[in-house]
Amino acid sequence: MISEVMTITEPSMNNLILFPKTEQYYEEELTRFLRTEQYTDALQLLTFLLQFPNVEASKTDQWEALRHWLYTMFPETMFPGAAPPEEDEEEEKELLRQYIKEKTTDEGFTLKLLNLLREGTLEQQVSALEQLGFIDQEEVGQSVKEWLIERPRHPHIQFKALQALKHMGEHGFIEFPKNGKKVAVEIEETPLGPEEFPLRIRDMIRRVGDISEISQPDFVYFARQTWQEFLAYAYGTSIYTDLLSAEEGAVDVWASALHAILQEKLFGTVNREEILDNYGIVDSMTLQWKRAHLVLQAFVKQFTHELS
Template sequence: MDNVILFPKTEKFYEDELTKLLRAERYQEALEMLTFLLQFPGVDRDKSDQWEALRHWLLTMFPETMFPSSESLAEDAEEESALLRQYIQDKTAADDGAFVNKLKTMLQEGTLEAQVNALDQLAYIEQPEVSQFVKAWLCERPRHPHIQFKALQALKQMGEQGMIEFPKNGKIVLVEIEETPLTAEDFPSRIRDMIRRVGDISEISQPDFVYFASQTWQEFLAYAYGTSIYTELLRTEESAVDVWASALHAILQEKLFGTGEREQLLETYGIVDGMALQWKRAHNVLSAFVKQFTPNPT
């Protein structure tokens, strides 16, 4: 990391994301991001001191949050979901439809962040007219692929099943609602292996690189879900794990650090000449996604 650079716009993007994580009390994710940012040697000294102080504060004030057991994580997630469901159902029953109407307005007129928030809450409202509203909203016109995927997840949580057709990435896609993954671990194992491979390769030289890679990969899966790209990922052979993992690694390395030793990276992943066309295809697909949906760091 001695020769890498954190570009100003990239730094601003990370700081905005860090602020969102802290406001949402997602301290574990905030710590991971701070650890990643503190790897960059060229950052202003005052800024790096602030990040280090914040990292120390998180470790001191929330040790159980920082290092929870996998069992407690599962229990906490389940408890949080149950509490949120009860809260929303109580709100829905208490105000004769005003709360639901507010969420509908957020979904129709709000920012992307507000729409995500609305879907997170609508997912717990078990009313046929609400799920029909979300379906109509999803099918109405093209929308950001992240929010489209979020709507599919909400519909699945509502108990909806069957096929749904909607415009996405310039085409009409058809998906089965109940097959929608709700978490990263719900995706097929081969797709999960692709991002795990990035972690295996980067854990020694860039141990926190996989944080950004994982975030990008999840956004890419939302972008690809239901399209021919996702079908291609589902049907790939085991060798394609290294192809997609190395293509993602190469693109993010160049985007974050401004340069990348591609030949050495391909050798590390075991990409041989016979895989060149497949690698170029994966690189082109991921590159188009990154250019369209992630901020330009330069």
């Protein structure tokens, strides 16, 4: 639908007005795209909306910030044709499993995936790992292990490799370089989805949703995806160990630190005092909050740098 509207209106965009009801409709569509993780569609809609000249500057700034965030956190949105169609997650996995099973009769298929893992772009490596995870061949698991321990790589792709190894049925400890150190994790303990992380860690992102759902309903979708990327960054390190052993009060500490970081990145400004007050961060928690904020700040800085 978006592409059709853009085709009709784009030639005379300077003469068009985005009426309030129309703007509200597109805002609702944007929310739906974010809720269902249709980030390519969200990006296209934002690009379309930013062409209207009569929109309030504050709204334009917000849309521009959201578009920049999508480019930064989800580089695959820059390639619209690369996004898979929206399907039920379990159905999608089953279809992929059947597809891989048929393809593995061709020895060249597995070799092609392994070559993409070694030489492809970040997006190609992710795609290769997602497919390799469904190949039940001992030598494939060994190749992925060798690739993982070979040298430092982006934390996102390292976590995807661990998930692929777990899908293959691999188990035991594996040691590999991450964030400037050597880490060791048990393959079978790797969470395959957000719901497999410990409850305390899941509560941290739920808390962001509780605080932002009224004033900024779209905010939690960005926060949730950023939190998942952060967990991939932290997994296997002392940061993740601290998250696992965190006391109940740490939920508010980490949630508010994430909220502050994202607020600043998305909108260029943050009312830190208001955020601390909303999350109930008292003086005795300030030092803990500053540490969490610094960790998240370092994550965002590294993540943005490695994708640029």
